[in-house]
Amino acid sequence: MARTVTVGFDGSSESRAAAEWAAREAQLRELPLKLVHVWEPVPEPMALAALLGPETHKHWTERVPREAAAGLRAAHPEVDLHVEQVTGRPADLLTDAAKHAELLALGSRGLSGVGGFAVGSVGLAVVAHAERPVVLVRGEGRGVGEHPIQPSGTSDTGSDAPPSRPVVLGLDTTGPDDTLIGFAFEAAHLRNTSLRVVHAWNEPPYIAYGMPPDLELNAQLGAEEAAAVAGVLRPWRQKFPTVDVVEDSLSGKAANHLVDASREASLVVVGRRIRRSPFGAHIGPVTHAVLHHATAPVAVVPHD
Incomplete structure (x- = not known):
C-alpha cells in the first residue's frame, strides 16, 4: 500500500495549522495527503442540547472538513488530497491511522506568552503508541511556513528562495x-x-x-x-x-x-x-x- 502524509483534523485552529504543515510536507515528499477528520460523539444527554443539535453536528462533520479540504487543494494543487471521516476515540483512531502513514501530523496549542507546546492527552497518547513518526505542529506562530516549497517546474539549485x-x-x-x-x-x-x-x-x-x-x-x-x-x-x-x-x-x-x-x-x-x-x-x-x-x-x- 502506498504511504501517505496523514494529518489528524478536528476543525480547531491547531489542526488547521497541522493540515497546512502536512500539505507542504506531502508536496516535499511527493506523497498523497490524507486528512483524517475525527468526530468524537458526545454523550446522549449532551447531544440533546440545542447547541449540539443536527445543524451543529452537520456543520462539524460535513462543512468543516469539506471547506478545509477545498482550501488545501486551492493552496496546494500539486498534492493529491483525500479526506477520511471517522467516529470514535481520537487517540485510538489516530494511532491506527498512523500505521499506514509515512508520518502523522497533529496540532498542538502554543503556550501564550512563552514558547512551546501545550500537548494534550490525545497528542501524548498518539505519540506514545504510534509506531510511525508523529509530528506535533504549533497552532500559532512558527511551524507552518518552515517548508521551502518551490514553484512547479523549478529546482532548488539556483533558487532565489x-x-x-x-x-x-x-x-x-x-x-x-x-x-x-x-x-x-x-x-x-x-x-x-x-x-x-x-x-x-x-x-x-x-x-x-x-x-x-x-x-x-x-x-x-x-x-x-x-x-x-x-x-x-x-x-x-x-x-x-x-x-x-x-x-x-x-x-x-x-x-x-x-x-x-x-x-x-x-x-x-x-x-x-x-x-x-x-x-x-x-x-x-x-x-x-x-x-x-x-x-x-x-x-x-x-x-x-
Missing part, C-alpha cells in the same frame, strides 16, 4: 538508531537545508558537589564525546553528501540544548524507544520535555 532553517536532531551515541538518524537526514535533504546534530553528555559528578572543574579532564571528555558523534554520523554523511552537517556535542541536559536549538529550527527530530510491555508505552523524559517546550515542529520517531 530563502534557505530553510536547519533541521535539528537529538542524538544519543550510546544507542544510535538508523530509523531516527535517517529520518532527520532525509528531512534536511528534502528541505535543502543543513542538519544540526545535538548530543549532550553528562559532566563529571564532582561538578554537582561544587568542586572546581578539572579543565583537562573536561576537555578530554568533550573530545571523546565529539569523536563518538562523528563516528556515528560518518556513514550518513557519505549517504547524504549534499547535506551540510553541524555537530554539537555539549555538556549538560539534552532537553535544554534541544529546546534552545529549536528556536532556530525548521524541525526538531527526537526518538522514542518502542516498548511492547503490559505496563504501557513510555515517551521518555527528554522527548517529553522537548514536546512541551520546543518552539518548532517536533517529529517523534519511534524505534526499537
Whole structure:
C-alpha cells in the first residue's frame, strides 16, 4: 500500500495549522495527503442540547472538513488530497491511522506568552503508541511556513528562495538508531537545508558537589564525546553528501540544548524507544520535555 502524509483534523485552529504543515510536507515528499477528520460523539444527554443539535453536528462533520479540504487543494494543487471521516476515540483512531502513514501530523496549542507546546492527552497518547513518526505542529506562530516549497517546474539549485532553517536532531551515541538518524537526514535533504546534530553528555559528578572543574579532564571528555558523534554520523554523511552537517556535542541536559536549538529550527527530530510491555508505552523524559517546550515542529520517531 502506498504511504501517505496523514494529518489528524478536528476543525480547531491547531489542526488547521497541522493540515497546512502536512500539505507542504506531502508536496516535499511527493506523497498523497490524507486528512483524517475525527468526530468524537458526545454523550446522549449532551447531544440533546440545542447547541449540539443536527445543524451543529452537520456543520462539524460535513462543512468543516469539506471547506478545509477545498482550501488545501486551492493552496496546494500539486498534492493529491483525500479526506477520511471517522467516529470514535481520537487517540485510538489516530494511532491506527498512523500505521499506514509515512508520518502523522497533529496540532498542538502554543503556550501564550512563552514558547512551546501545550500537548494534550490525545497528542501524548498518539505519540506514545504510534509506531510511525508523529509530528506535533504549533497552532500559532512558527511551524507552518518552515517548508521551502518551490514553484512547479523549478529546482532548488539556483533558487532565489530563502534557505530553510536547519533541521535539528537529538542524538544519543550510546544507542544510535538508523530509523531516527535517517529520518532527520532525509528531512534536511528534502528541505535543502543543513542538519544540526545535538548530543549532550553528562559532566563529571564532582561538578554537582561544587568542586572546581578539572579543565583537562573536561576537555578530554568533550573530545571523546565529539569523536563518538562523528563516528556515528560518518556513514550518513557519505549517504547524504549534499547535506551540510553541524555537530554539537555539549555538556549538560539534552532537553535544554534541544529546546534552545529549536528556536532556530525548521524541525526538531527526537526518538522514542518502542516498548511492547503490559505496563504501557513510555515517551521518555527528554522527548517529553522537548514536546512541551520546543518552539518548532517536533517529529517523534519511534524505534526499537
